[in-house]
Amino acid sequence: MNKHTILDWLNKNDGIFTSMAQKIWENPQIAYEEEYASELQMQTLNQAGFRITRNIGGAVTAFVAEYGSGKPIIGILGEYDALPGLSQTVSAVHNEVVPNGPGHGCGHNLLGTAGVEAVISVKEVMEAEGITGTIRYYGCPAEEVLSGKTFMAREGVFDDLDCALTWHPSSSNFVVNMSMQSMVSVKYHFKGITAHAAAAPHAGRSALDAVELMNVGANYMREHLLDGSRIHYVITNGGLAPNIVPDQASVWYYLRAATKEQVDDMHVRIEKIARGAALMTETEVSSEILAFAYETLPNDVLNGLMYENMKVAGAPHFNESELKFARELVSTVDKKIVEMSKKQYGGLIEEILPISFDNHKHLKGVSVGGSTDVGDVSWITPVGQIMTTCAPVGVQAHSWQATASYGSSIGFKGMHLAAKTMALSLYDLLMSPELIKQARQEFSKLTAGKPYVPGIPQEVTPPVAASTLV
Numbered sequence: 494m495n496k497h498t499i500l501d502w503l504n505k506n507d508g509i510f511t512s513m514a515q516k517i518w519e520n521p522q523i524a525y526e527e528e529y530a531s532e533l534q535m536q537t538l539n540q541a542g543f544r545i546t547r548n549i550g551g552a553v554t555a556f557v558a559e560y561g562s563g564k565p566i567i568g569i570l571g572e573y574d575a576l577p578g579l580s581q582t583v584s585a586v587h588n589e590v591v592p593n594g595p596g597h598g599c600g601h602n603l604l605g606t607a608g609v610e611a612v613i614s615v616k617e618v619m620e621a622e623g624i625t626g627t628i629r630y631y632g633c634p635a636e637e638v639l640s641g642k643t644f645m646a647r648e649g650v651f652d653d654l655d656c657a658l659t660w661h662p663s664s665s666n667f668v669v670n671m672s673m674q675s676m677v678s679v680k681y682h683f684k685g686i687t688a689h690a691a692a693a694p695h696a697g698r699s700a701l702d703a704v705e706l707m708n709v710g711a712n713y714m715r716e717h718l719l720d721g722s723r724i725h726y727v728i729t730n731g732g733l734a735p736n737i738v739p740d741q742a743s744v745w746y747y748l749r750a751a752t753k754e755q756v757d758d759m760h761v762r763i764e765k766i767a768r769g770a771a772l773m774t775e776t777e778v779s780s781e782i783l784a785f786a787y788e789t790l791p792n793d794v795l796n797g798l799m800y801e802n803m804k805v806a807g808a809p810h811f812n813e814s815e816l817k818f819a820r821e822l823v824s825t826v827d828k829k830i831v832e833m834s835k836k837q838y839g840g841l842i843e844e845i846l847p848i849s850f851d852n853h854k855h856l857k858g859v860s861v862g863g864s865t866d867v868g869d870v871s872w873i874t875p876v877g878q879i880m881t882t883c884a885p886v887g888v889q890a891h892s893w894q895a896t897a898s899y900g901s902s903i904g905f906k907g908m909h910l911a912a913k914t915m916a917l918s919l920y921d922l923l924m925s926p927e928l929i930k931q932a933r934q935e936f937s938k939l940t941a942g943k944p945y946v947p948g949i950p951q952e953v954t955p956p957v958a959a960s961t962l963v
Contacts, residue, residue, distance in 0.1 A: 496805060496917050503614050503913055510610040510912065511905045513537065517602035518900040521575030521595040524635035525956045527554045530573035530602070531632050534558075534609050538630060541613045542620075550644035552955040556632040557650055560616045561625065565929050567922050568629040568651070569612055569915055570659035570870060571605035572636040581896035585821035589893075598891045599637065600662030600883055600899040603908040607660060610912035615919045626923045629654075633866075635955070639676060640784035642866035644955050646873060647947040654874040655929050656795060658918055659867060660911040662899060663880035664834065664888060665847040666803060668796040669789070671856040674721070675753040676864035677760050677948065678784040680729070680745045681707065681767050685776040687740040697738025701731050703774040704742045710766035711746070721860055722759065723749040751860035753787050753948070785948025787868035790939050791857065794932040795877025799918050800852045803879060806913035808848035809906035819845045819885035819903065822894045831887035845885050846903065872945040875936040879914055883907030 513533060520529040531554040535545050538558040549555035579596035580589040590596070597603075612630045619628070631650070635641035645651065661669075683704055688697030711724055718724075725747040732739030748759045764780065771778040811819075823831055823845060835842045840851065870876055883906075884890075884898035898904055922928055 496920065499614055499618055499916055499920060500806065500913060502617055503610065503909065503916060507909050510606050510909070513609065514602050514606040514905060514908055515900070517573055517606065518597050521580070521597050523577055523595050524574045524638045524641070525552060525554060527573050527634050530605065531556060531634070534571070534573070534605060534632055537609060538613070541616060543616070543630070549650055550648040550955065552634050552641060552644055554632070554634040555641060555645055558612070558630040558632070559627060560612070561619060561627040563625050563627060565655040565922065565926065566627040566629065566653055567919055568631055568654050568657040569608040569919065570631050570633055570642070570657055570867060571608035572601040572633050573605040574601055574635055574637050576637055576891060579891065579893060579896050581893040583897050583900045585818060585825060585897070587893050596893070596896040597899050598893070598896045600895065600904060601636065603662050603883060603899055603904050604660065605632065607908045607912040607915065610909070611915040611919060614912070614916045615923070618920060619923070624923055628919060636866055638784055639678060639786040639864055639866045640949060640955070643784065643786065643869050643947055643949050646869045646945070647949065647951070651870050651873045656875040656877070656922065656932050657870055658795065658799065658877050658915050660879045660881065660915065662883035662904065662907060664882060664884050664886045665842060665851065666808065666849065666881050666910065667851040667853050667879065668800045669878040669880060670791050670796055670853045671859045671861045672751070672791060673789040673868060674749045674751060674860055674862065674864045675756045675788040675868065676747055676749040676784070676786050677756050677782060678745070678747055679760070679780055679782050680743055682743045682779050682781070683741070683771060683776045685738065685740045685774065688738045690736045690738050694738065698775045699738050700742035700776050701739040703770045703776045703778065704728055704731070704744045706773055707744060707767050707770035710769060711763060714762060714766065718759065719750060719755060721751055722755065723747070723862070749864060751788060782949055782953060784866070786864050786866045787872050787945070787948070788860065789865065789868040790871040790876070790936070792875040792877055792932055792935055793857070794928060794935055795875055796852070798921060798928060799877045799879045799914055800850065802917035802921070803850055803910070803914045805917055806910055808850070809910055811846045811848070811903065811906065815903050816846060818901065822898060823885050823887040825894060826887045826889070830889065834887045842886050847882050847886065869945070869947070872940060875932040877918065879911065881907040881910045
């Protein structure tokens with residue numbers, strides 16, 4: 494059996510997985526609440542002969558599906574969480590399915606489904622040819638809050654992997670040779686004393702004042718950070734009424750930088766600012782880490798393999814109806830944003846739905862904005878990653894236009910390209926131990942003297958989905 498046989502199987506069965514992606518798109522659920530998607534995928538994988546382990550790391554929507562035995566052990570990473578407030582129909586006008594409801598504005602309905610599609614196709618080959626080894630699909634919740642894979646990593650489920658593959662929907666087809674940033678998500682809670690804001694202000698100690706002073710300090714700190722570092726915050730609790738000195742106030746921070754070491758340094762400094770704000774206002778402060786993702790470590794060996802297999806799989810054909818829909822979607826985006834998108838990563842993209850392939854070798858080692866908990870896995874085992882065209886150039890992720898595209902045939906075609914690329918690469922790795930050896934040698938050089946330590950404290954546990962509470 495050769496690669497063309499794998500592609501034939503995928504082409505014959507793609508309708509099954511188009512349906513899965515469509516169903517997940519129609520039933521969007523946010524981080525740690527993805528019961529529909531996880532159950533659908535587990536059921537499909539179990540029926541295909543995979544062994545299922547549920548409730549990984551305390552997350553009820555996290556699971557591992559496994560087929561085969563022995564070495565090598567190769568994983569494919571999947572995701573399926575939606576985003577709040579991005580409900581949208583498949584149309585080129587803003588039209589919510591559910592007012593302010595969740596939607597798949599990052600395409601995770603496609604991301605996880607392609608992984609399921611890939612591992613089942615390779616399982617069929619392993620069974621037919623008697624190929625030894627173990628393949629796994631990792632059902633990973635809550636990527637959008639950057640903690641699902643960290644909780645799973647803390648459980649040790651990635652430790653015995655020889656390597657892993659993944660992908661993400663995008664607006665072009667390329668290998669992810671750039672590095673995504675490390676990031677910590679941390680909340681600060683200030684506690685003061687209530688008082689009548691007019692009659693007895695001297696008796697109060699304002700937790701809101703502490704939050705505002707902390708934000709002032711953080712904003713002054715911006716000038717003294719390494720280039721590319723980012724600070725974002727929102728006040729999540731600012732008090733109840735103007736005539737009451739607030740005794741409770743909270744602020745939520747994201748701190749990003751090129752490496753976890755740099756984020757660690759920022760975190761230490763912001764903790765000092767928080768304590769200083771509490772000291773100035775005679776309040777108390779506590780903090781809680783919600784997520785702490787490592788930067789991603791691209792692997793040249795695996796990325797090179799995926800690039801070659803993406804070319805073997807071949808780009809999808811987008812018909813005139815799809816091109817028309819793409820043009821209509823792009824017409825709703827600011828023209829400056831569209832032009833900037835065409836020039837992303839140093840290239841100039843002319844196609845509205847790109848079918849060309851790029852390996853982006855010039856971006857090796859370059860840190861780009863944005864973060865993902867895939868970074869954690871990439872510090873445990875070598876990870877290869879691609880992106881494929883699932884939305885028009887100019888459509889931005891985390892937008893209603895993205896939700897519309899990822900629920901359309903444009904998104905499904907990009908998903909099938911990703912599934913084919915991962916399946917072919919998975920097959921190559923099973924058949925070529927030398928490739929795994931080379932990938933691990935590169936990984937060992939990158940991580941030498943830097944063992945992975947989960948950034949989320951042991952006492953922090955995954956949130957419990959509201960639908961599971963009794």
